[in-house]
Amino acid sequence: MLTTPKKTTFASAALCILVMVTTMGLMAAGCGAGDAAGTRVIVLGFDGMDYEFTRQMIERGRMPAFARLAASGGFDLLETTVPPQSPVAWSTFMTGLDPGGHGIFDFIHRDPETMLPYLSTTETAEGGTSLTVGNYQFPLLGGSVELLRGGEPFWNVLADRGIESTIIRMPANYPPSGSATRELSGMGTPDLIGTYGTFSFYTSDVLIASRDIPSAEVHFVEPEDGVVQTTILGPDNPFLVETEKVTSQFTLYLDPERDVAKLVAGDEERVLEVGEWTDWVPVDFELLPLQSLRGMVRLYLRQIEPNLQLYVTPTNIDPIAPALPISTPDSYAADLAEATGRFYTQGMPEETRGLQEAIFSRAEFMEQSRLAGGDVRAQYQLVLDQFDDGLLFYYFGNLDQTSHMLFRTTDPGHPEYDAETDPEYLEAVEGLYLTMDEIVAETLDAIDASGQETTLIVMSDHGFTSWRRAFHLNGWLRDNGYLRPHNARMENDPGFLTNIDWAQTRAYGLGLNGLYVNLRGRERQGIVAPEARDALMTEIADKLLAVVDPATGQLAITKVYRREEVYASGGYDHLAPDLVVGYAKGTRCSSESSTGAVPRGEVIIDNLDPWSGDHCMDHEAVPGILLTNKPLQRAAASLEDLAGAILAEFGVDEFPRPSEED
Amino acid sequence: MTLVNAVLGGLVTGLLYPFRTLPPIVGLLVVSFLTAIAMLVVFRATSNQDRIAAVKRSIHAGLFEIRLFNDDLRQILRSQIDILRHNLTYLRLSLVPMVWMIVPLLLVIAQLQFHYGYRGLEPEHAVLVKVQFDADVPAPRNISLEAPEGMRVETQVAWIPTLREAAWRVVAEAPGDYELSVHVDGRTFTKAVRTSDAVIPRSPVKLAPGFVNQLLYPAEAPLPADSGLASIELTYPEREISLLGWETHWLVAFFILSIVIAFALRNRFGVVL
Amino acid sequence: MFGRHSIKLDKDLLDRIKRYADLAGYSSVDEFVAHALEKELAQLEDSDSEDEIKKRLKGLGYIS
Structure with a gap:
């Protein structure tokens, strides 16, 4: 008897609180949405779309949709970040902060304590404690992937106000932030073995098989009675005590007479002719009996005779059963795949390495690039159809990656320019721009058809130019007495800062634009006293700004920025380069120097790599674009302003929001 | 056997005809319902109901003993052994109706597999056609695949001597029912292809004649006896059935539904299960 | 000198070291030996995760 009234009281109190909380929640949501309710903003991010190239194409009347935008809302250049590299630029775009605030300064960072270079945006942490049983170990705390970018993405503000946002393939957003309504991760998303993309190549050609190709697994295979049984390498098996890679078997049956083959991988079978690509083939890597890891690959049968050449894409995370988190909500990736088919989930899917290493011809690279771009475009139509209100951001990376391989075709002055074949591929570069124009046209049509007021913003993170000359920054530092290699005559410096004698080195280069002082108290074996840093930086900067390229008679470097001058201090100072080198248009840091090697010989050399276009130069030389309907x-004049300008469309006054410590 | 299949196939197809364009689960529910009733009737007619009831009582008694004497370990063990023994008896008693049911059930399942096991080809989605040759016939000199209007063969033939197999990639361009022709050294064999997604019989493989082949693959008439071919196969994509939002193989859904319905109706039919 | 240790080497090995130190461009035998040992040590110290990091980095198209 005694308990009944108590229960009733408790129940009514709980009910009251529930009603109150719900009402408050609704009111808060209502207030927040306020005047932004029904606001529609579409942002198209075209990575690497160059201002000057676009302007000329519009002037020649080749990009009518862009011209329409230019007439109705405006077409302007968009100042990019220092340095103008994609992960840096997109991190700035999404946080409204300069690199000092988000902590991404370059593609490549180094840990001053270990002096080990690493990719700047993500870190894969090993699993923690594990339980060992016989040959197996069972991870008790799963390994995790951590996003190293700091700062707050601008769509957090929308989420707080109850406004929907769809963020597709935003670079430097892997794993996805989780705060957008729908998200799919983009650049920075690894393949299944945790790299930016490691392809496999199977061949019976001894010469190719004996080559050491970075970011590729090359397998020598010998068909027996026309049958090749081989494996795709997966990641290390986290369950085994002894490190061992998991594998997925497949069999290829060759018919050399007709240049056709049958592939069998698990339950999957495909028939393909020489020169053909398969669709996505799901592959399983067995970790434990009954426990496997799902990935997917596409195969390209390059030739059967006189020797077998089979290319297999990096093992991508299968969006239908993702082994790692690639979307918000988790099921979104599968929803997309079920609607328009499986797609590349790896960050930068264009197989630039294949062309660089002559595994692909230029035509083959273009075909692969077309496949990768096609996935993204088909998906855009779906996402655009589903877009109702709020914000839609959609990223297109195909133009950037393809331009890297083709941009010399725009420049007869490039050392590798081929007057015979390059004009044809110049059309391909223009074709990329035309495709972007078609995408804008589709978007404008969709906006018109919706009958709803919509702001359309078309932007790029940086521009593009021909990369003619490569600058060995570490070679220059050596020649000028700032850096001493252990072995000055080493033929092939393996890089990774291993050939540097720290006891006699005052400054070193790493990354595509970074220059660091070997600072005592910060670098593990730093020798420069903190009070001497400033004078050293001034001295180096002055000398760099005076370097003349002997081949052209022009300055090789047009800007050198000090960290303090261009970056706010956001807790990442120890990661920031002390100087950011702005190479003159057409000159870029050499690949060797970027990875911490000290190349011998001349400091400035011709760029003979098929990677013939770039943008990691003086940021003023490679501005991006901004068009609105x-x-x-x-108004937004720079990438840093753009997030604030987008939020202003939703009635938000202040971004970046002051952090709690402020 | 071909005649049995023709009759049974006609019956199943006829039964499912009204449901062919509805979600697959609807027709499957009807089939499960009918199967449950059939199982109950067979069970009642062929099992020793009195003994089953007695054995079940003994099992209950054993369970009751365990609860009652839960402080007497020896008694508990003895009761458990009794329960096990009665369970075996129960299984033996159920064996008789099982034997009666297994053949018709297998025939029905084989028929249902061709209705529910596969999806139709989607237009522009490639599939494989594989022709398996008998081990003792010489390799063909000429082999080709001919597609009717509305379908196309996308590759050359891949002749794989180690498998004695010829394979092609084909694509349906539009929904419809087609017949592919395989030409082998002057002779022609056909294979049916269906691309609609309705619940209709699909045959993934056309086999050489034989009792087991016909039992398990009843949806298409066999190849001529002297063809020299073991099979012509077309890899239809597999279909999953949605059971209350849970995607599963149709056979799992079929068994769960049949058993649940049979249990629900057992008293009405006066059957002790 | 403080912290220096002399290490005994087989004469034959020392001759070979002298020959190759010069060929490989080292200014002294000491430097060559130190670097060779450092490289060897680095390899021993190199954990799997470091290898992985290097491999990941090399996949970046910007650095061929």
């Missing part, structure tokens, strides 16, 4: 409520 109507004047924005708040």
Whole structure:
């Protein structure tokens, strides 16, 4: 008897609180949405779309949709970041902060304590404690992938106000932030073995098989009675005590007479002719009996006779059963795949390495690039159809990656320019721009058809130019007495800062634009006293700005920025380069120097790599683009302003928001 | 056997005809319902109901003993052994109706597999056609695949001597029912292809004649006896059935539904299960 | 000198070291030996995760 009234009281109190909380929640949501309710903003991010090239194409009347935008809302250049590299630029775009605030300064960072270079945006942490049983170990705490970018993505503000956002393939957003309504991760998303993309190549050609190709697994295979049984390498088996890679078997049956083959991988079978690509083939890597890891690959049968050449894409995370988190909500990737088919989930899917290593011809690279771009485009139509209100951001990376391989075709002055074949591929570069124009046209049509007021913003993170000359920054530092290699005559410096005698080195280069002082108290074996840093930086900067390229008679470096001058201090100072080198248009840091090697010989050399276009130069030389279908409520002149300008369309006054410590 | 299949196939197809364009689960529910009733009737007619009831009582008694004497370990062990023994008896008693049911059930399942096991080809989605040759016939000199209008053969033939197999990639361009022709050294064999997604019989493989082949693959008439071919296969994509939002193989859904329905109706039919 | 240790080497090995130190461009035998040992040590110290990091980095198209 005694308990009944108590229960009732408790129940009514709980009910009251519930009603109150719900009402408050609704009111808060209502207030937040306020005047932004029904606001529609579409942002198309075209990585690497160059201002000057676009302007000329519009002037020649080849990009009518862009011209329409230019007329209605405006077409301007968009100042990019220092340095103008994609992970840096996109991190700035999404946080509204300069690199000092988000901590991404370059593609490549180094840990000053270990002096080990690493990719700047993500870190894969090993699993923690594990339980060992016989040959197996069972991870008790799963390994995790951590995003190293700091700062707050601008769509957090929308989420707080109850406004929907769809963020597709935003670079430097892997794993996805989780705060957007729908998200799919983009650049920075690894393949299944945790790299930016490691392809496999199977061949019976001894010469190719004996080559050491970075970011590739090359397998020598010998067909027996026309049958090849081989494996795709997966990641290390986390369950085994002894490190061992998991594998997925497949069999290829060759018919050399007709240049056709049958592939069998698990339950999957495909028939393909020489020169053909398969669709995505799911592959399983067995970790334990009954426990496997799902990935997927596409295969390209390059030739059967006189020797077998089979290319297999990096093992991508299968969006239908993702082994790692690639979307918000988790099921979104599968929803997309079920609607328009499986797609590349790896960050930068264009197989630039294949062309660089002559595994692909230029035509083959273009075909692969077309496949990768096609996935993204088909998906855009779906996402655009589903877009109702709020914000839609959609990223297109195909133009950037393809331009890297083709941009010399725009430049008869490039050392590798081929007057015979390059004009044809110049059309391909223009074709990329035309495709972007078609995408804008589709978007404008969709906006018109919706009958709803929509702001369309078309932007790029940086521009593009021909990369003619490569600058060995570490070679220059050596020649000028700032850096001493252990072995000055080493033929092939393996890089990774291993050939540097730290006891006699005052400054070193790493990454595509970074220059660091070997600072005592910060670098593990630093020798420069903190009070001497400033004078050393001034001295080096002055000398760099005076370097003349002997081949051209022009300055090789047009800007050198000090960290303090261009970056706010956001807790990442120890990662920031002390100087950021702005190479003159057409000159870029050499690959060797970027990875911490000290190349011998001349400091400035011709760039003979098929990677013939680039943008990691003086940021003023490679601005991005900004087009809108109507004047924005708040103008944006630089990438850093753009997030604030997008939020202003939703009635948000302040971004970046002051952090709690402030 | 071909005649049995023709009759049974006609019956199943006829039964499912009204449901062919509805979600697959609807027709499957009807089939499961009918199967449950059939199982109950067979069970009642062929099992020793009195003994089953007695054995079940003994099992219950054993369970009751365990609860009652839960402080007497020896008694508990003895009761458990009794329960095990009665369970074996129960299984033996159920064996008789099982034997009666297994053949018709297998025939029905074989028929249902061709209705529910596969999806139709989607237009522009490639599939493989594989022709398996008998081990003792010489390799063909000429082999080709001919597609009717509305379908196309996308590759050359891949002749794989180690498997004695010829394979092609084919694509349906539009929904419809087609017949592919395989030409082998002057003779022609056909294979049916269906691309609609309705619940209709699909045959993934056309086999050489034989009792087991016909039992397990009843949806298409066999190849001529002297063809020299073991099979012509077309890899239809597999279909999953949605059971209350859970995607599963149709056979799992079929068994769960049949058993649940049979249990629900057992008293109405006066059957002790 | 403080912290220096002399290490005994087989005469034949020392001759070979002298020959190759010069060929490989080292300014002294000491430097060559130190670097060779450092490289060897680095390899021993190199954990799997470091290898992985290097491999990941090499996949970046910007650095061929």
